[in-house]
Amino acid sequence: MTAIHTTISRRRFVRLAGAAGALGAVGMMGCAAQGQAPRGRVVVIGGGFGGATAAKYVKKADPAIDVTLVEQNPKFTTCPYSNLVLGGLRKMEDITFGYGALADKHGVRVVHDAAVSVDPAQRTVRLRGGQTLNYDKLIMSPGIDIRWNALAGYDEAASQVMPHAWRAGEQTVLLRRQLESMPDGGLVIMVAPANPFRCPPGPYERSCMIGHYLKTNKPRSKLLILDAKDQISKQGLFTDAWAKVYPNIVEWVPLSKDGKVTKVDVREMTVETEFGKRHRGNVVNVIPPQKAGAIADAAGVADQTGWCPVDPMTMESKLQKNIHVIGDASNAAPMPKSGFAANSQAKVVATAVVDMMNGRTPGAPAWLNTCYSHVAPNYGISVVNVYRATPQAFVEVQGSGGVSPVQAPPAMRVQEALFADAWYESITADMFG
Amino acid sequence: MALGSKILLVAGLLTLVACPAEAQTAAPSGAMLGAACVLCHGPDSAGAGAVPGLKGHNKDYLVVMMKAFRSGERPATVMGRVAKGFSDAEIDAVSAYYAGLK
Known part of the structure; x- marks a missing residue:
């Protein structure tokens, strides 16, 4: 009897300990606020260059905020460097990343499900699996959808x-x-x-x-x-x-x-x-032809162009309060629809959302974009842009940026190819590390 | 070169440099200005591959480098084009931010 009892106890103990561990991870957010309820809830839709970065940086700036990232795929394959797979310079596994660090290291709750609708009045997001998430601030980074039959x-x-x-x-x-x-x-x-x-x-x-x-x-x-x-x-x-x-x-x-x-x-x-x-x-x-990811339409943040107009100071939707749209889905022209720009916008939105949730006025934003292209092995080129905001518009800083010179020594092309690799290593670590 | 045209040239350069500051309503913080640097300069701005790190450098060194990139005094592959988007005040703020990181 005793032996059996001990066995059962041990099993129960292990199970309970596991559950306690899981609770502990969730409870950490509470701990940061000294046992109080979390400061508020941020839901991020889309785990790409914009969304993964935004989720991580909200949590970094204020661990007391409860952050949930909704992404349907368990792994993310980057569009940047996918052309190198076509060229035979990279393998698919080189450009594929998981969400483990976001969950384990940064305390982001990662939900692998698809967002099917958003209710801006109730501030809720419904998932395909039936779950409903409440938010104080919603950050949408759904990327693009194809305009089929256009x-x-x-x-x-x-x-x-x-x-x-x-x-x-x-x-x-x-x-x-x-x-x-x-x-x-x-x-x-x-x-x-x-x-x-x-x-x-x-x-x-x-x-x-x-x-x-x-x-x-x-x-x-x-x-x-x-x-x-x-x-x-x-x-x-x-x-x-x-x-x-x-x-x-x-x-x-x-x-x-x-x-x-x-x-x-x-x-x-x-x-x-x-x-x-x-x-x-x-x-x-x-x-x-493309448009903002379908959920943008469902949330009422896309306009007749198919893209999402946003306030330059905070990236908040001009059509719905408390919803911020970043990345390719947003219309942040003259900023391009690039992974770098999406990451840069994610940091602006993370800062703005954390400021707003803490009762502070968001500070002035700043963005950068650097897009490298590989022309051949050891042959890279780039375009750089620097952006600031007025309350009405995204503004490219006069006299800044530009493309690599057409006349350049081979050493410069080699250097830009190496810089491109450093960029890829850095930005993917910034998102998923 | 006549003194008059020298003054005109200097005035012209000053106008060019002043433009970035006019494009915005308030000044972005050093952290905001530096948020994108890590996308090439490595996680924690500790450097990545061919790109050097930024954190913990002497602030004056970072200021001098950014200004030399901006003027073209120091030839650059990418940084010249980046630095041209930063006003003096912004260079000061972003340099202080990276100098302060351990």
């Missing part, structure tokens, strides 16, 4: 044949596999969208990385970029790179040369331009 013939099913790979993950793997199975001498077509869209230099970095793959593996092949624009990010630098690094491999067709694609046909593997020219590709990468 380009005729391009719906969700079509993206399984002509991948967009504009949200990294399975789509990246699919496009990479298609490039690998394409015969030498094949044609890759990239369809590039009109502004605004996620990552302005992204299509052109991708063109270089695909160019690199073709040059080193299938040198008789070609990449044709059909673009809905005449002006692109880092234009002089990419034009120079196409001519010097990828001659006869990458060709760019701008809007004014009938580059705008208006229709795609996945059965024929063709795309059709504004003036009726049809191109058939072995691989077709369609970077389609």
Whole structure:
């Protein structure tokens, strides 16, 4: 009897100890406020460059605030550096991160579920799993959704044949596999969208990385970029790179040369331009028109443009009180839709939200953006922007920023490639470390 | 160069430098101005790969470096373009912030 009793006790003890440990982690927030209720509740929707950073920095600035991060995926694959996977310079596991440190090290409650609706009046978020979360402040960083059918013939099913790979993950793997199975001498077509869209230099970095793959593996092949624009990010630098690094491999067709694609046909593997020219590709990468992630619509924070207008001083929605929108979903023009900008905005919003919840007036914001692009191994280029705010607008500081010089010694290109790697290591550690 | 045009040149430079401060209503704090630095200079601004660390450096050193990047006196790959967005007061604030980190 005694032996059995002891065994049961030990089992119960272990179970209880485990439960106590779990309670302890939750209770820590209470401890910071000396046993009182938490200062308030912040819910963050979306665990990408904006959301993961915002959740961590709210908690860092005020541990007494209860922070819940809602993210449906257990792992996050970064769009930055996914072009390097296409080029064969990185593997998927190099660009995939987990949320363990946010939960264990920083005390963020991470809920892997999808937010399906927001009630701004009741200040609640409903999750697909049925749970309802209450908030004092909601930070939304839902990223982008594709405008399916905005380009005729391009719906969700079509993206399984002509991948967009504009949200990294399975789509990246699919496009990479298609490039690998394409015969030498094949044609890759990239369809590039009109502004605004996620990552302005992204299509052109991708063109270089695909160019690199073709040059080193299938040198008789070609990449044709059909673009809905005449002006692109880092234009002089990419034009120079196409001519010097990828001659006869990458060709760019701008809007004014009938580059705008208006229709795609996945059965024929063709795309059709504004003036009726049809191109058939072995691989077709369609970077389609985009809008703020669907939950932004459901919460009533997106306007008729599909993006979310925000107050520059606090990133608070101009349409709903107590909801702040950051990252690609927000309209923070002239700031670009980039991972760097989303991280920079996350720190502004974290500071503002913590100030507001502590009864302080938020201080003046400041943002920075630096976007590196890899043109080839040991060949990097960049664009820098510095931003401040007026109460009405985001303002780029006059005379600041700019792109890498077109005429630069190879050493500078090598250095920028190394700086890009340092950036990737640093920003992912800032988000997930 | 005539003295008159020298004065004009100096006045022109001053106007250029004054612009960043005019773009905002209040001054951002050193911590706010420095929030994005860690995205290249490593977690805790301790450096990453080819990019040097920032924290714990002498404040005057950081101020001098930022101003030299801004003027072009010190050639730069990226920092010249960043520094051109910072006013004197902002350089002072962000340098004090990083000098104060242990």
